[in-house]
Amino acid sequence: MSGVSTVIIETSTLFREGLAKLLQKTSFNIIATVSSAEELKSETYPEPEIVIVGTTNSDRSLESNLRILKARFPRVRCVVLSDQYTVEQVHLAFALSARGYLIKTISSSTLIKSLELVMLGESIIPSALLTRVVDEHDVGVEADEDDEDEVVEEVAPASRALSAREVQILQCLVRGQSNKMIARNLDIVEATVKAHIKAILRKIRVQNRVQAAIWAMKGLESIRQIPHTNGTLIEVGRARAAP
Known part of the structure; x- marks a missing residue:
């Protein structure tokens, strides 16, 4: 990946100039900062390949910015860079064809990696959304051991704590990903995905993956605002039908 034509939209001149300087030595070629x-x-401006749209949780210009970009550059990939997560704003961004929603407190390396993933056709959504969902439903989130090459063991029925990996997989289910796609995106074997999904279904007390996705989406709809967080970003592929 090289020479990706990039536009930065941000009301803060200082932030705009700083971000442009940060991306100067990467594959993202800044053609305009406005x-x-x-x-x-x-x-005067050529069609960009990616546009980074800076915003705040109270910014009312985000919708107009995205609508203008969608109308003038139908194929452009838009990534929103906000100072705080709000469910309404995330829903708005993706409804208007944004390909990513990031937070301004992430590291520069995470930002660059996320932009690269967007250019490869992936979508980036904040893991804090699903983390908040499981909290709202009184389902804990616990750290899990490295399971990249091993099938996870059955979890005791009494435990309702979702592991960090299970939160990732639940997020993938919301996006409609198949087991094979989840395994590829998370770099784990398909058998591990199946075992995690079985554990998720038991913990949130639903019968199948469709019900699990609905459970998560209903939780998202009930949330009004997600606090400022430095949580990790989960990379997920484009939605497709589950097997």
């Missing part, structure tokens, strides 16, 4: 998408209406 305060709003309105400034891109001029034919």
